[in-house]
Amino acid sequence: MSYLKFEKALMTNLQESLPKELLRTNRSGAYSCSTIVDCNIRKYHGLLVVPVPELDDDNHVLLSSLDVTVIQHGAEFNLGLHKYQGNNFSPLGHKYIREFDCDKVPTTLYRVGGVILKKEVVFQHYEDRILIRYTLVDGHSATTLRFRPFLAFRSVRQFTHENATASRDYSGVDNGIKTCMYAGYPDLYMQFSKKNEFKFCPDWYRGVEYPKEQERGYASNEDLYVPGYFEMDIKKGESIVFAAATSEIKTSGLKKLFDKEVDERAPRDNFFHCLVNAAHQFHRREKNDDRYIQAGYPWFKCRARDTFISLPGLTLSIEENDYFELVMQTAMRGYYEFMEGKPLTTHITEIEMPDVPLWAIWALQQYAKETSKEECYKKYGQFIKDVINFIRDNKHPNLDLMENGLLYTNGKDKAVTWMNSTANGRPVVPRTGYIVEFNALWYNALCFCAALAGTAGEEDAQQKLLAQAEVTKKSFVDTFLNEYGYLYDYVDGNMMDWSVRPNMIFPVAFDYSPLSQDQKKKVLEICTRELLTPKGLRSLSPKSGGYNPIYVGPQTQRDYAYHQGTAWPWLGGFYMEASLKLYKRTRLSFVERQMVGYDDEMSYHCLGTISELFDGNPPFAGRGAISFAMNVAEILRALELLEKYQY
Structure with missing residues (x-):
């Protein structure tokens, strides 16, 4: 058995899985951090958290999280998980997790009906870029993936709330979009290794709550901005790589880059x-x-x-x-x-x-x-x-x-x-x-x-x-x-x-x-x-x-x-x-x-x-x-x- 491996029983029990956090860093002081069920429980958590020296000497959460939805025969299964006020968790994506392994790179296996989806995550060593590879291990009929990004664009010491100042502008880039919510911040590039469709439907998700901040006696809730969602088909055995970064990348090289980053990781097997x-x-x-x-x-x-x-x-x-x-x-x-x-x-x-x-x-x-x-x-x-x-x-x-x-x-x-x-x-x-x-x-x-x-x-x-x-x-x-x-x-x-x-x-x-x-x-x-x-x-x-x-x-x-x-x-x-x-x-x-x-x-x-x-x-x-x-x-x-x- 792997040294850092957790089975379904633990992953689906939030009392056991929520306190377990996961950290990935690069060499610039940027990091990606959440829990093993991808539910942020601190204001410091985020999928892409980077220094913005033009603003201050703090880190800033650009991309808070990325919800993935599996669509088959018109039925939607959202694999995300957020905590909202009143101890409400939604959309309960953790119940689809079959196992989590962290020996080489953090790997989560989801099962939705006949669909088995594998997610692997690396943080690029010398760039402020998070890379996530999704592989359809098994799927007996046509499968579509929908990706919904939750944006924060704020210091790790603050919170963001719904406001009219936040820019909704975005522009297309190679297999993705770039956007920036506030002046002074770098653009956030969200790109895929595969051609996709981006549907612009801006909305705020209100009342996201961070229990660790509550424990520490701080304010603990915020609103996150979702500009829309990306959608694409995926075939059995196919892999799609998602990249979020402060600079653009040629998407044709994303799969090779992911493999290269994985090869450089030492195993955490003891x-x-x-x-x-x-x-x-x-x-x-x-x-x-x-x-x-x-x-x-x-x-x-x-x-x-x-x-x-x-x-x-x-x-x-x-x-x-x-x-x-x-x-x-x-x-x-x-x-x-x-x-x-x-x-x-x-x-x-x-x-x-x-x-x-x-x-x-x-x-x-x-x-x-x-x-x-x-x-x-x-x-x-x-x-x-x-x-x-x-x-x-x-x-x-x-x-x-x-x-x-x-x-x-x-x-x-x-x-x-x-x-x-x-x-x-x-x-x-x-x-x-x-x-x-x-x-x-x-x-x-x-x-x-x-x-x-x-x-x-x-x-x-x-x-x-x-x-x-x-x-x-x-x-x-x-x-x-x-x-x-x-x-x-x-x-x-x-x-x-x-x-x-x-x-x-x-x-x-x-x-x-x-x-x-x-x-x-x-x-x-x-x-x-x-x-x-x-x-x-x-x-x-x-x-x-x-x-x-x-x-x-x-x-x-x-x-x-x-x-x-x-x-x-x-x-x-x-x-x-x-x-x-x-x-x-x-x-x-x-x-x-x-x-x-x-x-x-x-x-x-x-x-x-x-x-x-x-x-x-x-x-x-x-x-x-x-x-x-x-x-x-x-x-x-x-x-x-x-x-x-x-x-």
Whole structure:
């Protein structure tokens, strides 16, 4: 049986099938996303969702969905599915689904009487174009297909409603039409591989509802514009390819293009291959050939911290060093611009966050382990030195190196760590002063830089770095280690945060740690006892005040839960690394069991990838963004570590 295959019983049960989402992306940041029954349940869902830089830096839903109707002997069977107000679903096309398979490309098999229709979908890699192939597998009499497109032409953050401004104009193109609802938008080209008839009968479908937006406390319904429908006959064994794009294509080449795109897809026939496929979905290439890592889908952009944390797992762990180097080249240019106070020419947000340079060095450390210290020094040695000096010379606007060797950050008024939720303009978790992972990263960076200097024969520089690291090491233990054997999350003057949080796992997992073996074991033990779940580490222990593990409800309610007990798989990656480093092969079966929790996720929520976060209490439901780069990356990196310890 296929790894990602669902039978009729599940597909026709909306309670089971509606929560399962499906994401297809290309390299421009565009995507196609819906549920496995093609019923949109979020405002972010759509068949063709593209960036429109002329308008803003958001994605925009051009084509929301495409309803297909099978016509035989004058009887019409609509295979579409929409949710309308009052919990009404129409036209109930899911009841014709016989099976759904997602191993190579998403494939749905419909059966209507004697008709068996197969639908396969791909998103073109380097163009904003969705391709859908319909094949009449079986049909005992003359069959006609009718295609009705639902248009939105709006930002993913907004809704469209019936209005007189929307343009109804369209013009014919090769085997299709082009249309544009509003000024400033690109034309939408809808074309088929076969000659067809387009019937213009414009109408608005009112009150389409998105239950995920309702859950999140937002407005949740809109009206969609249908300009008309396309109609054509189809014979048994025949395939027709539909293309929706922001540019025209020669329709004679659509079938070949579809085959070519399918050939380029790697199978998602096991856990590892699903994660590799998910890793590739975060790749982004700009027109000037800059390369980025998208932080997540459907609403995240390219963020600096996420880029450096996820880069090793998304590239080095699957032997794609070349993409690591391309992204690092873009990110380094961006960080030099930041250090030199120049306008940024890269599209990386939050580059000013104080831990970004520290994570950049950590990412390069992983590169050195995958290649060699010599190779890393040759390519990135100067950048690492410049970053270390930038920090040591106190040039960062919110990162001060104090006399005790620790880094101090002001996070009272603005969230400056990965725990970045805010409510009423203030950080929910005001982590400020000496922050545990910042200083663990700093100690690790100093030691790694010293090792690189030693490799390059720079003995004076090596000794200075080691002397600095020694000062940091002593202060780290004196400042963060408490009498109960775990680490304070942050310390600011006389204020010590006693909350049991997962950030103390980093000094246990890093290659260079200021903690002794015994100290590491105690920290790991507390993390295991109070923070570990099948979906990663909780952001707060249930024994600590303010524990709020269920990420549901309106925005403010979710903000207060975001880092107050929810579980994060990427932290689980560092936890597994710490376990293997401390206990070696004796923890292999334990780590393998942890992986089962992530393997299960491949057929839940968004197929073949990992959600942003999970509830901290059973059943550990997936929440937030449907696909999150740091989570996929750290599970891939943990799988690579697991393999190294096994052999």
